[in-house]
Amino acid sequence: MTLPSTSDNSLAAVVFDWAGTVIDFGSRAPMGAFVQLFARYGIALSIAEARGPMGMAKWDHIHALGQLPRVAAQWQARHGRPFTAADVDELHEVFTPMNAAVIPDHADLIPGALETVQALRARGLKIGSTTGYNRPIMDVLVPLAAQAGFAPDNLVCAGDLAAGRPSPLMMYRCFADLGVWPPHRVVKVDDTGVGLQEGRAAGTWAIGVAISGNAVGLSREAWQALAPVEQASLRAEAQARLLAEGAHLVIDSVADLLPALETIEARLRAGERP
Numbered sequence: 001m002t003l004p005s006t007s008d009n010s011l012a013a014v015v016f017d018w019a020g021t022v023i024d025f026g027s028r029a030p031m032g033a034f035v036q037l038f039a040r041y042g043i044a045l046s047i048a049e050a051r052g053p054m055g056m057a058k059w060d061h062i063h064a065l066g067q068l069p070r071v072a073a074q075w076q077a078r079h080g081r082p083f084t085a086a087d088v089d090e091l092h093e094v095f096t097p098m099n100a101a102v103i104p105d106h107a108d109l110i111p112g113a114l115e116t117v118q119a120l121r122a123r124g125l126k127i128g129s130t131t132g133y134n135r136p137i138m139d140v141l142v143p144l145a146a147q148a149g150f151a152p153d154n155l156v157c158a159g160d161l162a163a164g165r166p167s168p169l170m171m172y173r174c175f176a177d178l179g180v181w182p183p184h185r186v187v188k189v190d191d192t193g194v195g196l197q198e199g200r201a202a203g204t205w206a207i208g209v210a211i212s213g214n215a216v217g218l219s220r221e222a223w224q225a226l227a228p229v230e231q232a233s234l235r236a237e238a239q240a241r242l243l244a245e246g247a248h249l250v251i252d253s254v255a256d257l258l259p260a261l262e263t264i265e266a267r268l269r270a271g272e273r274p
Helices: 029-040 047-051 058-067 069-079 085-106 113-122 135-148 169-178 193-202 220-224 228-244 254-269
Strands: 013-016 126-131 186-190 205-209 249-251
Touching: 013 169, 013 254, 029 047, 029 058, 029 085, 058 069, 058 085, 085 135, 113 126, 113 254, 126 169, 169 186, 169 193, 186 193, 186 254, 193 205, 193 228, 205 228, 205 254, 228 249, 249 254
Parallel strands: 013 126, 013 186, 186 205, 205 249
Antiparallel strands: none
16 A cells, blocks of 8 residues: 555545554443443443443533433432433543543453554554543553553543534644644544544544444454354444444454555545545
8 A cells, every 4th residue: 555645645644543443342441330330320321321422522421321311211210300411520520530440451452453553654644543531541541552552643532622522623633733634634443423423524534443343342252252144243233333424434443444545545546535
């Protein structure tokens, strides 16, 4: 793959999400924490419900969970009043240390991530990153990822800017940090709809990650234990979902990224833009 950095028809940077994209196969670290968080306040929350708003800033995620009819009804019954923004503030303060505590158990790089990033750097691409995690959580995760070999050129966290995903603001910060432009020379790689939408809103290409991320939500071991027919069904469902949420292309995991980038470069050379 030829990626000359001076050509308007070549890619200049790839901006990665973190959980489910480059680390934490299945994006499992936040799930138990969300369930435990709401349980602490007397609210039963399922893993499937907890996964729904994945990719959002965690304050926004908690707010979205509180608006679910089943959760809102439980909150009203338990606390005698509707779920409010002040409740979100309180739950968010409780959630951050809960999530940070489990991060070391879910910090492994997704297979192929390190090799893919090394290949991109060898071709002269910048490596950016955005995340729905806030800074206190990333203060735990970043050193662990760096120790494993993943150290992107920048990091933009939920809470750093006035608005998070699906707004384009974190991507705009990446453009500035990395010194890359125009947006069509950048690819956003993410396992969530709002993460793909932040790329689309900023004018970049968007590649969805199906198997290693939130759309399937299984550990690598659980995924590998499935029968091929079950894998095919889950893959098709995840691919359809990510395409509907804004992905230009969908891959199984970051290990499959390079051929997808070749496809995008061919589209750029043909004059196509995101």
